[in-house]
């Protein structure tokens with residue numbers, strides 16, 4: 001059975017002090033406001049209202065942590081790019097998001113959602129560039145692909161894969177729909193595989209003689225800068 005089916009809500013953090021301990025592999029879900037992040041988490045967990053989804057952009061205002069059994073977590077973050085959010089609120093979210101990414105050594109993967117009809121906006125590109133130094137694996141989900149024909153969704157997937165290959169090297173890109181369950185099982189399998197690999201990699205680091213009694217290196221994580 002998938003660990004995603006054991007998902008349960010853990011905590012909603014409005015400040016870094018409320019983050020759970022950085023003690024198990026985490027998958028962070030990011031993307032523009034209203035792109036379908038919370039819906040994607042529900043689809044992966046095969047639940048209706050685990051994460052709160054809404055027609056109103058800017059619904060997720062805190063960082064919401066969900067436990068996947070006791071082995072891992074998935075993390076729902078506030079979206080970017082919604083102009084109607086007051087500047088002061090946006091600045092608070094950006095600080096919170098930056099604190100999350102620069103502080104989480106256990107971050108294994110980032111799931112970046114982009115609307116299949118409008119992928120790779122300027123803000124998506126800025127987010128991708130900003131995330132890069134954290135060294136996590138990247139899975140791109142092209143959300144709401146039910147709004148496109150199968151051929152158009154396939155073409156979008158190919159175009160995004162090509163664009164990212166030029167900029168980032170290989171990236172996983174899946175045409176996704178939370179409402180039609182497209183790409184959900186594939187995304188779940190890939191994320192589970194990455195979680196499994198991260199546990200093995202961690203085990204190797206910890207058992208290597210040179211690493212004994214030392215903290216593992218910080219995986220090249222950047223520490224500076226606010227989220228874009």
Ligand SMILES: Nc1nc2c(ncn2[C@@H]2O[C@H](COP(=O)(O)OP(=O)(O)OP(=O)(O)O)[C@@H](O)[C@H]2O)c(=O)[nH]1
Nearest residue numbers: 033034035036037038039053054058059060079178
């Ligand atoms: N057609 C379609 N609609 C979707 C899909 N995924 C999400 N939606 C709709 O898009 C809207 C936003 O979904 P959310 O999951 O709340 O989006 P979000 O990215 O979490 O939004 P914020 O928390 O505001 O940043 C809701 O009305 C969802 O029902 C999808 O795969 N297909």
Ligand SMILES: [Mg+2]
Nearest residue numbers: 037038059060
């Ligand atoms: Mg949300």
